[in-house]
Amino acid sequence: MARRQCGCFVELTMEMGEPFAAAPGQFVHVRCEVPGLILRRPYSLYDVRKGSASLLIREVGAGSAWLCAVEEGCELDMLGPLGRGFSMSAGGRHALIAGGTGIAAIRFLATRLMELDGDTVVFWGVEGEKECGGLHGALDGEFDLRLATMDGSAGYAGNVIELFRASGTEGFTGIYACGPRGMLAGLAECIGSEGLARLQVCMEERMACGVGACRGCAVPVSSPPGGYLTACKDGPVFTGRELDWRRING
């Protein structure tokens, strides 16, 4: 395991002992060796190459703090890849929208869509430029990246959905997003019911088992009415029409 710090983000790159194939949107369930902390933490795959996989961590609590500080060379206990990833098709023009660490799944997806000859534009919302520590510059070299900062320190001043709307939401064959529920709900409202047909979102939820057994990471869905699917097994990627946005907003 090797570590690289970029502003508030830490990229952990792990050498994989065995063949590891994963789709963008899939995640690994990581055990954090902190006394008194019992659940694994789900992290989207940020990059997967031959023989290695990487995650993008941001310190938000005890588990992520441990991961951000774990010694280089250590082995991590991970289950995965888990869940259903993004569905991809060749060609097309794609809008990818990320909030905060949602950029992890979105970056992996952008890489794969470009390999499939897709034209991609990535919109990334963060609090401020300082938070990124130059990560946005590095990613801008990989694809067309448009930054939105809440404090106006770089790129568009405001939230990422406003930036996406200002850039024109039409003309994209696919819309993909990963970020906090509020951002996803704002996006769903912005693109309307026609846009939902082209939307796939990767949900960030608290999880226990990670394999669909405990039903803890319930996501409200439109069919059956009032029902739920699990983020860990049925998701974390859902189509815009699968989700019950009214209950997600609530």
Next chain:
Amino acid sequence: MAEDKRVDLGIELSGIRLRNPVLVCSGTYGNGREYAEWLELEALGGLMTKSVTLAPCPGNAPPRLWETPSGMLNSIGLENAGLERFLADELTWLSHLDLPVWVNVAGFSPEEYVEVAGEISRTGLAAALELNISCPNVKRGGIHFSHDAHEAAALVELVKAEIEIPLYVKLTPRCTDIAHTAAMVAAAGADGISMINTFPAMAVDIETASPRLGNVTGGLSGPAIHPIAVRMVWEVARAVDLPIIGMGGIWTWKDAVEMMMVGSDAVAVGTLNFADPAAPLGIVDGIAAFLERKGMDSVTELVDMVRGEDE
């Protein structure tokens, strides 16, 4: 493998042979299939299924999980696909394994419990039933089986009349005298006790002054409740002469041995499965090594060791 060791890990509960005394708790292992690609399910002592209700149950509004120091709150709300789907999709699949299965049965009325229990018994595919009279997360129905020992006993009598397989009753820690509840359900015909269910609890996000769980309160599990479970098993083991499957925050083989020493005949691992689905198998190995070190021949020698000779 543990089976190859010299000590005998096999036990018998209500006539059911288990290759070792370590089961997995209801709700923490799905219906087994979710873990089949990760490990050998047949190495477990037994499996207690996710709760089955008569009709499909959507479960509670999220968030359903919140982690607490050495514990976890959940309010799943019995989400399951209902009896019909359970029989067709899950129990049939499970029955092909060489693995004793306790089907956990829940309901919103006595009639529902009786119908679900009866149907499952009649399939002949389950080793036993676990009666969930103690889910802390369901408010519907207005029947408080778990609070009222008389209600619990009445339900056990009704269910027993409809089934031909052993009936285990899962007790809640939310009561003033768990030994009394155990004695009442024993007198009503229960074949065994499983204990304890989660402890009702709550957590709040102080930034927004809102509950962490959509259901406001939930059930606390994990190492935080283990000493409570040990004390309660101790009390029940002295009050009833039924097999006990002890559960509640078992995190290491030492916790499992401790639980057996206060009187449980078997143990079940719950929340730990989320951290490590293979942990129950490690616990089996740990128990075997302990027995060897202590020069014991059979795991049954652990049961009730703490009671001593003065009783």
